[in-house]
Structures are given as C-alpha cells and as structure tokens.
Amino acid sequence: MSATIRVERVSKRYRSTRVLDGLDLVVEPGVTGLLGPNGAGKTTLLRLLATVMAPDAGRLDLLGRDPARESDRTEIRRRLGYVPQETGVHEDFTAFEFVDYLAILKELTDREARHDEVRRVLDIVGLSDVRHKKLRKLSGGMRRRAVIAQALLDRPELLVLDEPTVGLDPEQRLRFREMLSSVSAGATIVLSTHQTTDISALCQRVVVLDAGRIHFDGTPAELTSQAAGRVWLSDGRDQGARVSWVTGEGRVRNVGTAPSGAELAEPSIEDAYLLLVGTSIPAAEPAA
Amino acid sequence: MTERWHVPTEQLDGYLANGVDPATASSVEAHLVNCATCRHAVAERSGPTLLRDSWASIERSIDGELEHSVENIARRAGVGDREIRTLAPTLSLQAAWLAATFLALLSAAAIARRAGGPEEGLARLAFLTIAPLAPLAAVVTAISAASEPAPEIARVTPASRLRIGAIRATTVMVAAIAMGMVASAMLPGAWIDAVVWLLPALALSGVGALIAGRVTPTTAIGWLASLWVVTAVVAARLTDDRLAAFRPGAQLLYLAIAAIAVAVMAARPDSLDQRSQP
Numbered sequence: 001m002s003a004t005i006r007v008e009r010v011s012k013r014y015r016s017t018r019v020l021d022g023l024d025l026v027v028e029p030g031v032t033g034l035l036g037p038n039g040a041g042k043t044t045l046l047r048l049l050a051t052v053m054a055p056d057a058g059r060l061d062l063l064g065r066d067p068a069r070e071s072d073r074t075e076i077r078r079r080l081g082y083v084p085q086e087t088g089v090h091e092d093f094t095a096f097e098f099v100d101y102l103a104i105l106k107e108l109t110d111r112e113a114r115h116d117e118v119r120r121v122l123d124i125v126g127l128s129d130v131r132h133k134k135l136r137k138l139s140g141g142m143r144r145r146a147v148i149a150q151a152l153l154d155r156p157e158l159l160v161l162d163e164p165t166v167g168l169d170p171e172q173r174l175r176f177r178e179m180l181s182s183v184s185a186g187a188t189i190v191l192s193t194h195q196t197t198d199i200s201a202l203c204q205r206v207v208v209l210d211a212g213r214i215h216f217d218g219t220p221a222e223l224t225s226q227a228a229g230r231v232w233l234s235d236g237r238d239q240g241a242r243v244s245w246v247t248g249e250g251r252v253r254n255v256g257t258a259p260s261g262a263e264l265a266e267p268s269i270e271d272a273y274l275l276l277v278g279t280s281i282p283a284a285e286p287a288a
Numbered sequence: 289m290t291e292r293w294h295v296p297t298e299q300l301d302g303y304l305a306n307g308v309d310p311a312t313a314s315s316v317e318a319h320l321v322n323c324a325t326c327r328h329a330v331a332e333r334s335g336p337t338l339l340r341d342s343w344a345s346i347e348r349s350i351d352g353e354l355e356h357s358v359e360n361i362a363r364r365a366g367v368g369d370r371e372i373r374t375l376a377p378t379l380s381l382q383a384a385w386l387a388a389t390f391l392a393l394l395s396a397a398a399i400a401r402r403a404g405g406p407e408e409g410l411a412r413l414a415f416l417t418i419a420p421l422a423p424l425a426a427v428v429t430a431i432s433a434a435s436e437p438a439p440e441i442a443r444v445t446p447a448s449r450l451r452i453g454a455i456r457a458t459t460v461m462v463a464a465i466a467m468g469m470v471a472s473a474m475l476p477g478a479w480i481d482a483v484v485w486l487l488p489a490l491a492l493s494g495v496g497a498l499i500a501g502r503v504t505p506t507t508a509i510g511w512l513a514s515l516w517v518v519t520a521v522v523a524a525r526l527t528d529d530r531l532a533a534f535r536p537g538a539q540l541l542y543l544a545i546a547a548i549a550v551a552v553m554a555a556r557p558d559s560l561d562q563r564s565q566p
Contacts, residue, residue, distance in 0.1 A: 050444050077446040090437030097373070101437055104370045105445035105452075111369050150441060 003028050003061075004158060004188040005049060010058030011212075012044050019044045021212035022058070031184055033203035033220075034192040037277055041212040042192040043085055043162055049190060050082040050160040063158055076158070078107065081151035085162040085192075091136035095127050095146045098135060102150040121149040124179055140167045148176070152183055159183075161191035165198055177201050196270040199223075206269075210277045220269055227267035227275050232258045243274045295319060295326050304334050371455055378435045378456045385429075386463055389422045393471035401476050408476065413530045415475060417520045419468045420489035424516075425509050426460035427493040432505040450553060453497065461493055484534040487542035492516055494549025 005027035012020040020041045034042045047053055048060060051067045063079055065072035089098060099118045108114040122131050125145040135143055144167040151159060165173050173195075180189065180202055193199065199206050200220050208216035208223070216223055233251050237244045241254035255271045258264060295303070295316055302308045303316045320326050363372060396418060400411035431453045433439040465486065472482040492512055499508050523532040532538070 052440060052444055074446045077444050080444060082441060082444050084440040087438050087440050093376075093437060097376070098437065101373050101376075102441060102445065104373050105442055105447035107446055109370070147438075147441070150438075 004063055005190070006059075006061035007045075007048075008059045008061075010048065010055040010060065012041075012048065012053075012055050014044075019212050020048075020055070023212065023214065025207065025214065025217075027188060027190060027205075029186060029188045030204040031180065031189045031191070031202050032205045032207060033199040034190065034207050034209055035194075035196065035199060035273055036192075036209035039211075040209040040277075042209055045209070046160050046162045046190065046192055047084075049158075050080065050084075051076055052082075052084075078154075079157040081153065081156035081159045083147055083151045083161045083164050085166070087147060089135055089143060089147070092134060094132050094134050095122060095138065095142070095149075096131040098146055099150045099153070103153050106153050108154060117153060121152040122146075124152060124183070125149045126175060141169055141172050144168060145172070148179075155183075155187075157187055159187055159189040159191075161189065163192055163194065165193060165195060173198070196268070196273055200269050208273065208276050215276050223272045224267055224269045225272075227255065227272035229264060230258055230275060231255050231265045231267045231271045232262035233265050234263065238262075292323070292325075294323065294329070297329075300326070300329060300333060304330065304338065374452055374455055375459055378430050378460065386422075386426065386460070386467065389425075389464065390467040390471070393419060393422065393468055394474065397471045397474035401474055409530050412475065412477075413520070413524060415471075416485045416531070416534055417517055419472070419485040420492050420516065421509075421513050422468060423461045423464040423489040424492040424496045424512060426464040427457045428496040428500045428505050428508045430456040430460045431497055431500040432508075453553075457493070457497055461489075465489060484531070484539070487539045487546065488516065488533070491542035491545035491549070494546040494553075498549050498552060 003026045005025065007023055007025040010020055010023045011018065019039075023041075023045065025045075034045065036042050048055055049062065051062070051073050054068060060067050062076045065076050067073045067076055093101065096118060099122060100114065103114045103118055108117055119128065119131070122128050125148050127142060127145055127149060130138060130142065135146065138146070144164075148161075148164055151161065165176055168176060177198070191198075191202070203220060206216070206218065206220050206223050207214055216226070232238075232254050233247075234254060235251065237252055238254050238256075238259060240257045240259055242256035244252050244254040244256075247253050253265065254262075255274050299308065299312070299316065303313055308316070320330065363369065393415070396411070396415045400408060400415050429435060435456060436442050468485065468489070469483065472485075473479075475482040496508055496512055499512075503511075520533040523538070524530045526532070529535070
C-alpha cells in the first residue's frame with residue numbers, strides 16, 4: 001500500500017516554543033489516531049497536514065504532491081476534508097447553507113448536483129431533519145456534526161480531523177464511529193483525540209506525540225501490550241506506581257513498575273498511554 | 289353486480305413514464321384517488337426508484353426555495369447562485385454598519401449645507417475627508433477573516449482567495465460609495481466638487497485590501513485612516529488651500545495608487561490570505 005502522507009524532519013515553532021521537533025512520519029490509507037497531552041503538537045501537525053500552514057523546516061508530501069507549491073497545494077485541497085479543533089461558524093446560516101457554502105468553495109459548481117451532495121453528507125451525520133434550522137438554534141453537538149459533514153463533501157481522499165468527537169454525547173460518538181467506518185474505505189484518515197476509547201474503536205494505527213516528538217507508533221494492540229505486567233490492583237497506592245487512581249470498586253489501579261507478587265490486571269490502551277506520557281497526574285488515595 | 293373498471297396496464301405504464309397527454313393523466317389520477325387496486329398496481333409497477341426520485345425532486349425544490357428574500361431578489365437581478373452564497377455572510381455582518389455610516393454621512397453633509405460662510409469650507413473638508421473612510425472600512429472588514437463564515441475551513445478549500453475577496457470587497461465598496469454619493473448630493477456647490485473623495489476612497493480601499501491579510505482589520509483601518517486624515521489636514525495647512533488634498537495633481541496620485549494596488553492583488557492572489565498561510 002502506498003503512503004499518502006510523508007513527513008520528513010518537520011519542525012515548527014511558535015515564537016520561542018518548538019512545537020514539532022524534527023518529526024518523521026509516513027501514513028498509509030486507513031485510520032491513524034494521534035494521542036498526546038495538551039501542547040504535544042497534535043493540532044500543529046494536523047494543521048500542517050491540512051495545508052493551513054507550512055513547516056519552518058523539513059518536507060511534507062501529501063497525496064504525492066508538495067504543499068509548498070501553490071499548484072500542488074490547490075490540488076491537495078481538492079482532495080482534502082478538514083475538521084479543525086475549534087472553528088467559528090456564521091450562525092445565521094442554516095446547516096444546509098453552511099455546508100452548501102463550503103461546497104461552493106470546494107468547487108462543486110453545478111447547483112443541483114451540489115445540493116444533492118450537501119443532502120448526502122448531512123444525511124450521513126444525521127442532520128437531514130434539521131438542515132433548514134439556523135446553526136445558532138442547533139446544539140453544540142449538532143453544529144460539530146455540520147462541521148464534520150462539510151469535511152465529507154466530494155468524498156475526500158485525505159481526511160484530517162482534529163478532535164472530531166469533542167462536544168458529541170456518547171450516542172453521537174458511537175454514530176460518528178459508525179459513520180467514519182462507512183466513509184473510510186480507501187481514504188487516509190488522520191484524527192486526534194483525547195479519548196483512548198476512540199483510538200481502540202476506530203484506528204488501525206496509533207501515534208503518541210509528546211513535546212513535539214513521536215513516542216510510540218504502532219497498532220492499538222501493540223500500544224496496549226506495552227503495559228503488560230505493569231498494571232496492578234492494590235488496596236493503597238504503591239510507591240512504584242507512576243500513576244494510580246481509585247476504581248469504581250474502591251480499589252487502587254496502579255500503572256508503573258509492579259512490585260513482586262502484585263495482583264496484575266489486564267492492561268488497557270489508556271494504561272499504556274499513561275505509562276508513556278502520564279507522569280503529571282496526581283495520585284489519588286482510596287476512599288476511606 | 290358489475291365488475292369495477294381499472295386503468296388498463298398499457299395506459300398505467302404510459303402514465304408512469306410521463307407518456308400520456310395531460311387530460312389522460314388527469315383522469316388516471318382522479319381514478320387512482322378512489323381505487324385501491326390501481327394504486328397498488330402503481331406501487332408494484334413503479335418500484336422504489338420512482339418514489340425515491342419523487343422525494344428527491346421535492347427535497348430539491350424545497351432546498352432551492354428556502355432562501356432568504358434578499359438572496360431571491362439578487363438571483364432575479366441576475367446575480368449568480370455561488371456569488372449570492374459567498375456574499376450572504378458579508379452582507380448580514382455589514383448591513384447595520386453600512387446603514388449607520390450612511391446616516392453619519394448624511395448628517396455631515398446636512399451640517400455643511402446649513403453652515404454657510406467660512407464654516408462651510410471647514411464642514412466640506414470634514415465631509416470629504418471622512419467620506420473615503422467608509423469604503424476603506426467596508427473593504428478591509430469584508431476581506432478580513434471576521435467576514436469569513438468558517439475561516440480555517442475556508443482557507444484550505446481550492447477556491448480562489450482573490451475571487452472571493454474581490455466579490456465581497458467590490459460589493460461592499462459599491463454599497464459604501466453609493467451611500468456616499470447620495471450624501472454628497474446634499475453638499476452645497478457644484479456636483480463635481482462634492483465627489484472629489486471618490487479617488488481617495490479607491491486608493492485607500494485598494495491599499496486596505498492589500499494589507500488586510502497581514503494585519504488585523506482594526507490596525508489596517510486605524511493606520512490608513514490616520515494617515516489619510518493627517519495628509520488632508522497637513523496639505524490644507526501647508527498650502528493655505530483647504531481642499532489641497534483633492535486637487536487634480538493629488539487625484540492623479542490616488543488613481544495611480546489604486547491601480548498599483550489592484551495590479552499587485554491580481555499578480556499575487558495570496559496577498560489576500562491570512563498570515564499563517566503557507
């Protein structure tokens with residue numbers, strides 16, 4: 001399978017802060033998830049992949065083209081769908097008008113065909129019934145779905161989604177997963193999320209970023225296996241634990257270097273993620 | 289008991305294929321209303337495709353008609369569908385502001401008309417200096433990200449930034465200039481003396497459009513407006529001619545500035561993009 005994204009020694013600074021630090025990444029068709037704490041560089045990387053901005057150093061290749069060249073950039077944008085982390089929307093637009101407006105900017109010129117395509121993507125995200133309501137009258141989750149809908153216009157080959165599930169309730173999140181599975185055939189999808197459950201459910205590949213560098217790159221199962229033998233249950237917080245918290249059953253779940261004879265637990269992808277980056281989470285004492 | 293009449297199969301097929309004359313179609317429809325057997329036959333013969341196409345056609349007409357009255361008026365006036373949608377957010381953001389500017393210019397012109405004597409000259413200078421600022425502010429605001437319904441998403445579409453910026457800027461500039469012209473008609477004296485603010489307006493709007501993508505709208509409008517007001521006042525003081533900044537020599541300079549600004553935008557459409565653009 002050929003790569004649709006090649007990131008070579010890419011760096012990006014915001015004033016004196018280095019956000020991406022000589023990053024190398026190759027992405028093939030399928031769903032790739034970016035995990036990482038706030039400030040890890042996920043949004044910056046996604047904005048580079050969406051051609052919102054250019055790197056300070058290094059080289060990008062998107063869909064076989066160089067986004068630094070204007071003609072290539074326009075061609076990439078024709079085949080791109082993008083959901084930014086936060087976006088202001090003109091709330092006087094209805095959901096239909098909003099998606100139709102972006103369909104015009106995506107060069108869908110024939111009015112009838114464009115309207116058919118707008119209805120198709122609004123149907124995918126479940127907004128058909130409210131498509132003529134103004135965005136200001138829709139809930140935050142519905143507005144988010146309208147933003148997701150525009151990214152699906154014209155069946156993009158590259159879909160860049162920055163925390164697409166933020167603002168969605170659990171049922172909407174499930175619908176989003178279902179929707180992404182239905183549109184992902186043959187496409188390259190890169191998404192960032194704070195929800196490790198999204199990664200397990202959606203992604204064939206997960207990349208953990210921290211401080212502008214890649215700390216893990218593999219399948220969700222491989223990430224989970226990093227925590228094998230390093231998760232245990234106890235009645236109080238263990239000194240060897242890097243992270244620990246009280247579970248619903250009142251016991252303490254520890255992640256770190258397990259003491260001998262510890263009651264080992266089945267690791268989850270969240271445990272593995274915390275092992276990689278979760279050193280700053282305060283430990284909790286068990287309830288009395 | 290007489291057996292009930294039903295629409296013959298060939299006629300029903302003709303009706304479903306839009307192949308019968310209007311009178312026959314009408315009589316078939318009248319019969320279908322009262323005959324469950326024929327309605328059933330229609331459902332069997334047409335299949336789901338016809339129903340789906342009918343619904344799609346209804347949806348199309350609803351989506352086409354549910355547009356704002358202003359959009360419908362613009363469409364009837366020959367404005368293209370894509371231009372209307374591109375302009376809608378700009379107009380809704382700027383309508384109130386443009387109306388307020390119009391009232392302010394009308395008031396300034398009315399004051400100049402009533403003043404008479406030496407005050408009339410001062411009031412005229414004030415009007416002519418302030419009038420070009422309305423198109424400047426309208427153009428810069430129309431091009432800035434504040435006028436964009438979804439800035440970060442729109443930025444990564446293949447649409448031409450120059451074309452969108454030009455549509456929005458031209459529309460609001462024409463509206464602002466038209467309002468200024470109406471207000472100018474209230475100024476006392478010759479008509480030509482009342483419209484000498486037009487070329488300064490074009491020059492300021494052109495430069496404003498050029499720098500709108502590089503600085504915030506407030507900075508662009510603030511700096512250019514200050515520069516213009518200082519120029520007009522200083523020119524009046526230095527030459528002892530209140531309208532020195534509006535004489536033919538200066539007008540030629542404004543025309544040249546406007547032409548250069550348009551040429552630069554046409555040559556470098558990315559000049560209309562925001563600063564973080566690659």
